[in-house]
Amino acid sequence: MGLAGYLSLAAALFSIGLFGVVTRRNTIGILLGIELMLNAVNINLVAFARFNADPAGMIFAVFTISITVAEVALGLALVILIFRVRCTVVADHLDILRG
Amino acid sequence: MSLEPIAVAALGAVLLVSALGVVLTKNLFHSVLYLALSLTATAGIFLTLAAEFLAAIQLLLYAGGVVTIVVFAIVVTERLVGVRITQTSRYLSTGVVVAGAVLVAVMSAIGSVRLPDRAPAPPVDVTRAIGQALLTRYVLPFELLGVLFLAALLGALYFARPDE
Numbered sequence: 001m002g003l004a005g006y007l008s009l010a011a012a013l014f015s016i017g018l019f020g021v022v023t024r025r026n027t028i029g030i031l032l033g034i035e036l037m038l039n040a041v042n043i044n045l046v047a048f049a050r051f052n053a054d055p056a057g058m059i060f061a062v063f064t065i066s067i068t069v070a071e072v073a074l075g076l077a078l079v080i081l082i083f084r085v086r087c088t089v090v091a092d093h094l095d096i097l098r099g
Numbered sequence: 100m101s102l103e104p105i106a107v108a109a110l111g112a113v114l115l116v117s118a119l120g121v122v123l124t125k126n127l128f129h130s131v132l133y134l135a136l137s138l139t140a141t142a143g144i145f146l147t148l149a150a151e152f153l154a155a156i157q158l159l160l161y162a163g164g165v166v167t168i169v170v171f172a173i174v175v176t177e178r179l180v181g182v183r184i185t186q187t188s189r190y191l192s193t194g195v196v197v198a199g200a201v202l203v204a205v206m207s208a209i210g211s212v213r214l215p216d217r218a219p220a221p222p223v224d225v226t227r228a229i230g231q232a233l234l235t236r237y238v239l240p241f242e243l244l245g246v247l248f249l250a251a252l253l254g255a256l257y258f259a260r261p262d263e
Contacts, residue, residue, distance in 0.1 A: 020122030
């Protein structure tokens with residue numbers, strides 16, 4: 001299995017995640033799409049680390065995984081907070097900042 | 100002849116199908132279950148890349164932590180709203196165009212360069228190499244990660260505090 005196979009797989013996964021981010025209306029659904037995109041990036045990092053025999057890529061993957069988990073926790077805390085105030089999690093209804 | 104290409108193909112198929120499930124199912128809860136499946140398949144992909152440590156982190160943090168948090172968020176928001184969240188999608192054609200354009204661009208970039216067909220021999224102990232690099236060369240970002248987690252913890256506590 002060559003490097004191109006892994007990269008193509010990650011590209012397809014990234015596109016699917018991007019599709020989800022564009023089309024979902026629920027904020028939690030958008031977050032799930034972002035998860036897929038970050039996951040695709042991790043596959044790329046690990047594949048390059050393996051094919052270059054350099055663990056630096058895997059260390060980057062460790063960092064992205066950790067930061068993603070913190071991001072999801074904070075993002076969902078925000079979603080729950082917004083839900084308490086506005087009683088909706090649909091992104092289109094969250095236009096408080098509109099002038 | 101090893102089983103590795105077959106394993107990668109099977110895991111990749113599971114990964115892509117479950118990812119499509121994440122973005123296409125109506126029920127948000129089913130989306131999260133598909134996400135758990137796709138994250139687990141990613142851990143399998145990491146195993147085929149001889150990254151056992153990352154596969155373990157992937158299962159612990161992503162498939163364990165993230166999925167649990169998202170399920171809690173769905174349960175909380177559904178209980179408060181009182182009706183099932185069957186989510187709808189919009190801009191389907193825009194989504195197809197944008198995602199397809201990105202896919203075509205990345206695939207043509209992949210096709211235009213020469214990439215190695217076979218990996219070098221796997222290093223003896225990847226986990227040891229990762230650990231040593233984390234505590235020597237990358238020790239500063241590693242410590243900063245701790246600061247980030249502290250900030251995230253405090254921020255989440257601040258957001259989730261009960262109303263006075």
